[in-house]
Amino acid sequence: MTTDAVLDTRPAVLEPDMAGRLPAPRRTARLLVVDGAGIVRFGMRQLFAGDPHLAVIGEAASPRDALVIADRCPPDLVILDVDLGRGDAAGVELARMLLERHRKVRILVLTGCRDREIMLRTIRLGVHGYLSKGADTTDILRAVHTLLRGESVFESGAGAVRMDVPGDESRPPARGLGGLGGLGGAMLTERENQVLRLLAVGMSNREIGRSLVISEATVKFHVRNLRDKLDVRRRTEIVYTATRQGIV
Incomplete structure (x- = not known):
């Protein structure tokens, strides 16, 4: 288990816009990778290492270790394989506990499990994305950024990546639900x-x-x-x- 934070502390170089104003700096998003396979955790670290807006603050192979890291340094996004070598129930239960203990965390299930019932169970819990491990690395990166924007990403039964909610900032919020x-x-x-x-x-x-x-x-x-x-x-x-x- 790796618990050392690897947040990028280098100062961002801000370029002024046409009006001479500096844009607001973008905070580095904290990611936690939970997967029973060390090679997958290593691969995720390598994938996100080239993105200055993402930092893997920890990785875990078990639900217990994942909760310890999340409690110590709450992540913005958890990338979770529901199959942690203890049966799918362990991963689903971990998703439930993370959502209960860290209200603002977003969860992307990235798994080789093709069980539709497991997928539905995690969605009912409230995970924000679901992709198979067969997804391209570009799709995984896109999914991570999409979830961090507050949107959802789910893979259809046919295997194609489905991106919900385009970034249309001009659309007014639904009446009666704004601000909640x-x-x-x-x-x-x-x-x-x-x-x-x-x-x-x-x-x-x-x-x-x-x-x-x-x-x-x-x-x-x-x-x-x-x-x-x-x-x-x-x-x-x-x-x-x-x-x-x-x-x-």
Whole structure:
């Protein structure tokens, strides 16, 4: 286990804009890599070493070590393999504990596990991204930056990387949810939150119904409620707006 912080302390060189104003400095994001394979942890360090805005503050091979590091130096983002050599339940439970103990942390599940049920369980917990280890390094880097911007990244069942929520800063926030940050989910029922998580990975009403063991008509009812609460007209806007509000 490596716990030494490797934050880049070199001063950033700021260039003035056309009006002569200096841009606000960008803080280095703290990453924690949790994977049972040492070669993968090493590879992640190498991948992020070339990015001045990312710093791996620690790596862990077990849930216990991951929690020790996270408690000592809370990360902005955890890259987590749910298969930690103790069965998938250990990784899923670790995700739950990290989200409970560190409210602002974002989690990217990067795993070789292809079990759809494991994927759905982690999404229901509230992880912010899910990629397979077969993803290109450019996709992994893009996913990390996307999550750090407050957006979500999920891999579709076909294996293609799906990026949710384009960076459209001109879009107004949903009325009634602004300013709540990650606590916006308190305005939704537990079932609505479950439906929202499954919408985020591109599931159809029928697939959501099967997953939650409810009828397709009931799913439509919850989708309609989500549209009303998020103040959007179309189904395709639900995940977009929910992510902008910090609910997803």
